[in-house]
Structure formats: C-alpha cells, structure tokens
Amino acid sequence: MKNKVLIANRGEIAVRIIRACKELGTSCVAVYSKADIDSLHVKFADEAICIGSERSTDSYLNINHIISAAIATGCNAIHPGYGFLSENEKFAEIVEKCNIKFIGPHHKVISQCGNKSMARKIAKESGVPVVEGSDGIVTDAKEGIKIANRIGYPILIKAASGGGGKGISIVREKNEFKKVFERTMMEAEANFGDKSVYIEKYIENPRHIEVQILADHFGHIIHLGERDCSVQRRNQKMIEEAPSPFINDDLRKQIGEAAIKIAKHVGYENAGTVEFIVDQKGNFYFIEMNTRVQVEHPVTEIVTGIDIVKEQIKIAYQKPLTYKQEDIHINGHAVECRINAEDPTQNFRPSPGLIKNLVLPGGNGIRLDTHIYSHYQVPPYYDSMLSKVIVHGKNRKEAIRKMRLALEEFIIDGIKTNIEFQYLIMHNPDFVRGVYDTSFISKFIETGIGDNNG
Numbered sequence: 001m002k003n004k005v006l007i008a009n010r011g012e013i014a015v016r017i018i019r020a021c022k023e024l025g026t027s028c029v030a031v032y033s034k035a036d037i038d039s040l041h042v043k044f045a046d047e048a049i050c051i052g053s054e055r056s057t058d059s060y061l062n063i064n065h066i067i068s069a070a071i072a073t074g075c076n077a078i079h080p081g082y083g084f085l086s087e088n089e090k091f092a093e094i095v096e097k098c099n100i101k102f103i104g105p106h107h108k109v110i111s112q113c114g115n116k117s118m119a120r121k122i123a124k125e126s127g128v129p130v131v132e133g134s135d136g137i138v139t140d141a142k143e144g145i146k147i148a149n150r151i152g153y154p155i156l157i158k159a160a161s162g163g164g165g166k167g168i169s170i171v172r173e174k175n176e177f178k179k180v181f182e183r184t185m186m187e188a189e190a191n192f193g194d195k196s197v198y199i200e201k202y203i204e205n206p207r208h209i210e211v212q213i214l215a216d217h218f219g220h221i222i223h224l225g226e227r228d229c230s231v232q233r234r235n236q237k238m239i240e241e242a243p244s245p246f247i248n249d250d251l252r253k254q255i256g257e258a259a260i261k262i263a264k265h266v267g268y269e270n271a272g273t274v275e276f277i278v279d280q281k282g283n284f285y286f287i288e289m290n291t292r293v294q295v296e297h298p299v300t301e302i303v304t305g306i307d308i309v310k311e312q313i314k315i316a317y318q319k320p321l322t323y324k325q326e327d328i329h330i331n332g333h334a335v336e337c338r339i340n341a342e343d344p345t346q347n348f349r350p351s352p353g354l355i356k357n358l359v360l361p362g363g364n365g366i367r368l369d370t371h372i373y374s375h376y377q378v379p380p381y382y383d384s385m386l387s388k389v390i391v392h393g394k395n396r397k398e399a400i401r402k403m404r405l406a407l408e409e410f411i412i413d414g415i416k417t418n419i420e421f422q423y424l425i426m427h428n429p430d431f432v433r434g435v436y437d438t439s440f441i442s443k444f445i446e447t448g449i450g451d452n453n454g
C-alpha cells in the first residue's frame with residue numbers, strides 16, 4: 001500500500017507538512033473547514049476534503065469527521081500539527097485503533113506527558129530538577145495555601161491541561177490565593193475541559209530554554225540542541241532563537257542530557273520538546289513536555305540542517321534515525337519572528353480581514369513559513385498567526401541584521417500586524433546584546449517603545 005498522510009490542521013503548519021510529504025514522495029490529503037476553502041493548504045495538497053463548519057469544534061477538533069476523512073481518502077497516517085488535536089490522547093488512541101499511524105508518540109506517552117502535573121512527576125523520577133511545587137493536583141484551597149506557605153510567595157497556579165500560555169495565574173500573597181485558585185480552576189474547565197490545577201514556585205525573570213528531541217521506533221534518542229524562547233507576551237512566545245545566547249556549553253550539555261533522560265524514561269517516540277526555565281544563576285528546571293512539532297521548530301532545522309517534519313513522518317513509518325548524537329552540529333545562528341494579525345497599539349487585539357496587498361521578504365538565509373497570499377481573507381475563527389520569518393546568519397549579529405531587512409521588506413496591507421513591533425525589538429539594545437528574560441516584552445511595552453499610544 002502506498003503511504004498517504006492526512007494533515008489534521010490548517011494554516012502555515014499544514015503547508016509545512018504538505019511540503020515535507022511532497023519531498024518524501026508521500027501523497028497527502030488536506031482537511032478544511034468551510035472558512036478555509038480558499039486556503040493555501042487546500043490548494044497545495046494532492047487532495048482536500050471539507051470536514052465541517054467554521055467553528056473548530058465542528059471541524060479541526062472533530063475527531064469523527066477527521067477519522068472519516070482519513071478512511072474515505074485511504075490515508076494510512078495522520079499528522080496532527082500543533083494545537084487542535086495534536087496532544088489529545090483520545091484522538092491518538094482512536095487513530096491507532098483504526099489502523100492508521102498517528103505521527104507522534106504512543107497515546108499512553110501523550111497521556112503521561114500531556115498532563116503537566118504528571119509530567120513533573122516523570123521528570124522527578126528521571127532525576128531532572130523541577131520547579132518546587134505541589135506533588136500533584138491540588139483540589140482544595142486550604143491544602144493549596146499550606147503548600148504555597150511552604151514554598152513561599154509568589155507562586156503560580158497552573159492548569160494541568162493548559163497550553164498556549166493560557167491557564168497560568170500568579171498569586172503574590174496569601175489573601176489572594178483562594179480567589180485566584182477558584183478562578184483558575186473555572187477557566188481551566190472552560191478552556192481545556194479539565195479543571196485540575198497544580199502549584200509551582202514563581203521563578204522571577206527566568207529564561208525559557210527548550211530542547212528538541214527526536215526518537216525513533218528502535219529506541220534511538222537524540223537531541224538537536226536548544227531554543228531560547230524567552231521573548232514572550234503573557235507566557236506566549238513571540239520570538240525564538242537557536243542557539244541560546246544565554247547558556248554556556250556546560251549548561252547546554254546538562255540541559256540536553258536532562259531532556260534525553262526524560263524522553264528515555266517514558267519510551268518516547270517521534271519528535272518532542274522538553275521545556276525548561278533557567279533562573280538568573282543558571283539553575284535549570286523542567287516545566288513541561290510538548291509531544292508534537294512546535295511552532296518554532298524551523299530555528300532548529302536551520303542550525304542543524306535536519307528537517308524535523310520529514311523525520312517525524314519517517315519515524316512514524318518506522319524508519320530508523322540516520323543520525324547519532326555526535327552527528328549533530330550547530331551551524332551559525334537562527335532567529336524566528338512570529339507575525340500575527342493583531343494590533344499592538346490596541347493591546348494586541350486580533351485583526352482578521354482581507355489582505356489587500358502582500359509583499360513577502362526573501363534573500364539569502366531568509367525563510368518564510370506562511371499560508372497567506374494577496375487577497376487572502378484571514379478568518380476570525382482561529383489563531384492569529386499569519387507567518388513566521390526565520391533567518392540564518394553566521395552569528396547572532398548577522399541573523400538580527402537579516403531579520404531587520406526581512407521585516408522592512410515585509411508588507412501586509414489591509415489588516416493590522418505586529419511586523420513593526422517585531423522590527424522595533426530587533427533594534428532594542430537589550431535584545432541585541434542577548435540580555436533578556438521572560439519579562440522583556442512587558443518592560444518593552446511599559447517604557448513606551450513599540451507602543452504608539454504611549
């Protein structure tokens with residue numbers, strides 16, 4: 001039987017996966033909601049099938065519709081992309097039961113790692129440091145206050161099923177605890193269908209450093225180095241780079257080995273990311289594991305020369321990894337800016353609508369991952385990310401210079417975007433020196449730079 005992959009996603013990542021399939025000579029099928037009929041992923045795939053109406057719950061989150069589409073088109077694998085059903089263990093299990101390969105780890109591994117509180121336990125068992133916190137889920141405010149007193153404020157209350165920076169609340173003092181605890185549980189239930197929360201110490205101004213893992217069906221596990229994703233707004237990444245300008249080779253080695261320990265411990269298969277926060281002193285702590293391809297995977301592809309999405313597909317079809325750890329070398333520096341349909345002068349309010357004119361940047365060492373084109377209508381129903389600009393320089397300075405040029409060339413008319421905001425960051429002295437942590441964006445906005453209202 002010829003290999004055929006259904007792509008259970010939309011937007012730039014669907015386009016990215018289609019390209020990987022085509023390079024491998026594997027047929028691919030796109031699925032789309034009624035809002036996405038004119039989307040690039042629909043045009044680029046070998047076949048496309050409508051799976052429902054605009055709302056994600058009727059289409060990209062609808063397991064029955066997606067499985068039916070895969071069976072109807074004769075697919076023998078499903079790539080879930082990121083977001084949507086990518087970390088849904090029930091979906092992975094149903095896919096496997098239908099004799100279709102799920103391009104990701106086994107559903108049992110997803111359930112172990114996807115629950116963030118359970119993942120902490122796994123990290124601990126693997127001998128990897130975790131942020132001080134509760135031993136598991138906390139269901140009672142009184143018990144939570146006891147734990148918070150032991151750890152010391154400020155603390156975070158985090159949804160065990162949270163993701164995308166949502167479901168995380170800070171508590172700065174005891175008398176706020178109960179209110180924030182109850183609110184976070186309610187929000188977690190509403191957003192993730194699971195009200196369970198856990199507690200972590202709040203590390204002041206850390207760096208977010210994550211390690212890309214690849215693991216094949218035969219137990220070979222390697223890592224592809226780290227990414228620094230500390231430029232975040234409200235715990236959501238905005239700019240990512242590889243390698244991290246913050247860590248030295250010794251710490252790099254320790255964090256890489258820690259990530260592999262966790263992956264081995266759970267019998268991980270396929271691509272995954274182990275996320276850490278690193279405090280000002282260089283202590284690192286596990287925070288969570290993402291059992292899917294990540295938005296920022298291109299920066300790692302660029303500095304290692306490895307196509308992570310092609311590897312994902314090959315691993316799912318039980319091809320062995322052709323790289324050993326010693327084959328992985330980091331070449332130069334890569335930076336990615338996420339370009340979103342949002343208005344930075346209106347508190348980053350989403351700005352869907354018609355793209356009247358589009359000029360994409362290009363040139364040596366510039367990569368554009370996107371699904372937009374001139375006269376494309378950005379629908380209001382989904383994530384506001386339109387494009388990723390990724391640059392490769394021989395060093396960090398050259399990469400930043402290239403990013404400035406790319407952002408200068410990039411024109412999206414008709415809707416608001418954060419292109420200029422990103423451009424200003426590329427000129428910020430602290431960013432340019434590589435001296436920044438997860439509080440960077442909020443300080444950047446507070447000081448008025450990039451805020452046209454202030």
Ligand code: ADP
Pocket residue numbers: 082083084161162163164165192236237290293294295296383
């Ligand atoms: P990455 O971890 O790859 O950097 P993000 O955290 O930005 O990616 O999430 C990627 C996408 O997936 C975003 O659109 C985000 O909103 C969505 N997402 C991530 N986790 C979840 C989740 N648990 N539930 C719903 N959406 C999620």
Ligand code: ADP
Pocket residue numbers: 131156162163164165166168200201202203204206208232235236275277287288438
């Ligand atoms: P998500 O599943 O939404 O990606 P994470 O647990 O990865 O959630 O946290 C998202 C971001 O929130 C991190 O990248 C970091 O900036 C911040 N964060 C998470 N945990 C802590 C912590 N204990 N202390 C300080 N910041 C944290």
Ligand code: MG
Pocket residue numbers: 164275288
């Ligand atoms: Mg995370």
